[in-house]
Amino acid sequence: MTAATDIDRAIRAAWRIEQPRLITTLSRMLRDVSLAEELTQDALVAALESWPATGVPDKPGAWLLATAKRRAFDQLRRSKMLARKHEMLLHELEREQQTMPDLDAALDDDFGDELLRLIFTACHPLLSREARVALALRMLCGLTTEEIARACLVPEATVAQRIVRAKRTLSESGLGYETPRGEELSQRLASVLEVIYLIFNEGYAAARGDEWLRPQLCDEALRMGRMLTRIAPQEPEALGLLALMELNASRSAARTDADGEPVLLLDQDRVRWDRLQIQRGMLALARAHELGGAGGFYVLQAEIVACHGRALTPGETDWPRIAALYAQLAALVPSPVIELNRAVAVSMAEGPQAALAIVDGLVDEPALKSYHLLPCVRGDLLHRLGRYREAQAAFEAAAGLACNTREQGLMRRRAREAIEAAGR
Amino acid sequence: MRFMYIVTSPQPMRGPSPEMMTAMQALSEREIKAGRMIDNGGLMPLQTGARVRIADGKLSVIDGPFVEAKEVIGGYAIFELRDKDEALAMAKEFMQLHLDHMPGWEGTCELRAFAGPH
Numbered sequence: 078m079t080a081a082t083d084i085d086r087a088i089r090a091a092w093r094i095e096q097p098r099l100i101t102t103l104s105r106m107l108r109d110v111s112l113a114e115e116l117t118q119d120a121l122v123a124a125l126e127s128w129p130a131t132g133v134p135d136k137p138g139a140w141l142l143a144t145a146k147r148r149a150f151d152q153l154r155r156s157k158m159l160a161r162k163h164e165m166l167l168h169e170l171e172r173e174q175q176t177m178p179d180l181d182a183a184l185d186d187d188f189g190d191e192l193l194r195l196i197f198t199a200c201h202p203l204l205s206r207e208a209r210v211a212l213a214l215r216m217l218c219g220l221t222t223e224e225i226a227r228a229c230l231v232p233e234a235t236v237a238q239r240i241v242r243a244k245r246t247l248s249e250s251g252l253g254y255e256t257p258r259g260e261e262l263s264q265r266l267a268s269v270l271e272v273i274y275l276i277f278n279e280g281y282a283a284a285r286g287d288e289w290l291r292p293q294l295c296d297e298a299l300r301m302g303r304m305l306t307r308i309a310p311q312e313p314e315a316l317g318l319l320a321l322m323e324l325n326a327s328r329s330a331a332r333t334d335a336d337g338e339p340v341l342l343l344d345q346d347r348v349r350w351d352r353l354q355i356q357r358g359m360l361a362l363a364r365a366h367e368l369g370g371a372g373g374f375y376v377l378q379a380e381i382v383a384c385h386g387r388a389l390t391p392g393e394t395d396w397p398r399i400a401a402l403y404a405q406l407a408a409l410v411p412s413p414v415i416e417l418n419r420a421v422a423v424s425m426a427e428g429p430q431a432a433l434a435i436v437d438g439l440v441d442e443p444a445l446k447s448y449h450l451l452p453c454v455r456g457d458l459l460h461r462l463g464r465y466r467e468a469q470a471a472f473e474a475a476a477g478l479a480c481n482t483r484e485q486g487l488m489r490r491r492a493r494e495a496i497e498a499a500g501r
Numbered sequence: 502m503r504f505m506y507i508v509t510s511p512q513p514m515r516g517p518s519p520e521m522m523t524a525m526q527a528l529s530e531r532e533i534k535a536g537r538m539i540d541n542g543g544l545m546p547l548q549t550g551a552r553v554r555i556a557d558g559k560l561s562v563i564d565g566p567f568v569e570a571k572e573v574i575g576g577y578a579i580f581e582l583r584d585k586d587e588a589l590a591m592a593k594e595f596m597q598l599h600l601d602h603m604p605g606w607e608g609t610c611e612l613r614a615f616a617g618p619h
Contacts (some may be wrong), residue, residue, distance in 0.1 A: 090586035094594065097535050135597055137590070189534050296581065303536035330617050351617070357539070 084129050091137035092121045096219035098138065099145055101191035107149060110198050111244035114216055116152075120145040189308040194256050196305060200269040203250060208243035209272045210279075211236050217304070218297040228294050229279060266309075270318050270375065273301045277322050295326050306361065313370020316361045320379035323358030324386050327351040339483050343391045355386045377406045396426035413442040414450075421454055429461040449478035449488070456491060465499035468492075503539070503615040504580050504588045506595070509572040510608030521602040528598065532580070537591075541578035572609070588612050 096117060103113035120141045134140045199212040210229070214220040222240065226233040257265040280294025302319035309315060331345035340346075362379050370376045381402045388394040403419035416439055424432030436455050445451045456471030469492050476488035517525065532538035547566035554561050582588050592610050599606050 086584075086586045087590065090584070090590040093583065093587060094590050098531065135600075136594075138594065188531055192534060293583070296583070300536035300581070304534060307534045307536070349617075353539075 087133055088124050088128050093219045095138040095141050099141055101195055103145055104195055105191050111248050116145045116148050119148050193308045196269055197265055200272045202268040204243050208239045210275055211239045212243050213272050217301055228291055273298050313365040313368040314373045314375050316365035317370055317373050317376030317379050320358045320361035321375055323354050324382040327354035339487055377402055396422055400426050413439050413445050417454055424458055429458040433458045447478055449475045460495055465495045469495035505613050506578045507611045508575050510575055518603050524598045524602050537580050539579045539581055543576040544574055
């Protein structure tokens with residue numbers, strides 16, 4: 078490790094720590110999220126240029142903020158077409174320049190409000206889902222374009238383009254950089270929760286490629302969930318989503334074995350579940366209930382995962398309750414995937430025969446045509462019923478549909494086990 | 502990655518100054534809202550504690566304060582951060598607050614990664 082890369086890493090770390098406050102402060106000053114984001118990047122570049130010579134300053138955050146503000150100031154001053162709004166900003170900035178470097182006691186007070194505004198802007202429903210994901214990772218988590226590309230398994234140029242387009246949309250639409258209120262709030266909040274959940278699932282399920290788990294995306298989503306529930310603590314669905322993510326992530330260490338092979342829920346070593354994280358998930362869930370959130374989309378899902386978290390051994394799992402929760406969820410958002418999950422719970426509560434009846438009702442479902450978990454679940458039920466030949470065929474079909482190589486391997490193994498059982 | 506921060510300082514322990522309390526609260530609030538600080542807490546003086554120790558195959562209980570203790574744990578925090586670089590940057594920022602708001606104070610902030618893939 079050379080000294081240059083050491084300082085480089087130290088600089089990036091200092092910048093990431095400061096990044097949320099940098100971008101919220103600049104957004105407040107400029108009322109322009111895109112420009113604010115660019116200037117926070119510029120501040121990083123400036124630090125990368127000067128800190129290797131001067132060393133990391135005692136107060137890196139203050140340095141970065143002062144630099145970013147100075148650049149904002151320069152940019153506005155250079156601009157020939159000063160709008161009235163900008164003129165006012167210029168005066169404000171000039172005043173602030175004079176009082177620097179005594180930084181921001183006042184600004185810190187509205188850090189939460191600013192952050193909330195930023196979250197709502199980055200996750201604006203006007204933007205495509207992919208754009209919202211990219212923008213959230215960039216603006217809220219401080220990930221680079223390259224990191225986002227690697228994490229989301231898309232080319233860097235694609236991510237760059239998504240971000241540029243999204244920023245243009247935000248600028249051109251003249252969207253107010255405001256926190257939505259009243260009726261609009263719930264719709265906008267749903268969009269934010271969707272983005273966070275997408276990011277979490279992208280990391281947790283890693284549906285494509287060789288990586289079973291891309292933990293960084295899960296971590297970023299969790300951080301955003303905690304952020305949101307801290308600055309908007311009265312939203313039960315946000316708490317439900319946080320609970321869902323904490324409870325799912327608590328099993329991360331147990332989800333793969335020493336060779337990196339996936340370990341299914343009921344085979345996991347529960348000692349390796351993260352108790353601290355389970356506790357936090359339970360706390361968020363309880364809070365969601367206190368706020369009247371029972372029956373919400375995310376709260377229901379968290380409730381289901383909590384049933385596993387409460388069970389110290391697989392045998393203690395309250396399957397009838399899980400089946401009932403899935404039925405409630407299916408009534409809220411009719412979906413064949415939820416029905417399939419309900420079938421699994423029913424198989425545990427009542428046995429494979431009752432579950433197979435549900436699954437057989439789903440085989441013609443167009444939405445599940447290429448969904449590998451349908452033949453996988455069916456194979457499992459058939460195996461348990463002693464119908465090994467049919468089980469083998471189902472697992473082979475599942476292997477053909479799985480797009481994750483590890484899952485393909487798992488399906489093939491189950492198919493082989495079915496043949497062996499048939500031969501006995 | 503999950504990190505624990507343990508702050509120790511030599512006896513006799515000095516509580517934080519009011520300026521330090523304000524600065525620390527601002528930092529904690531920012532870190533909680535940024536989703537990075539998971540937990541934190543200050544610890545009461547040694548006389549509230551006890552030590553259960555094994556030596557020479559025997560178990561013994563010693564009530565606080567422990568006269569032989571040179572360094573005292575004053576508090577802890579748990580953070581979830583991307584890597585050790587971030588953890589170090591965080592620790593430096595926290596300790597810089599002491600330099601700024603508690604002149605003459607000396608102490609150590611030790612940071613340790615949790616075992617397991619957090």
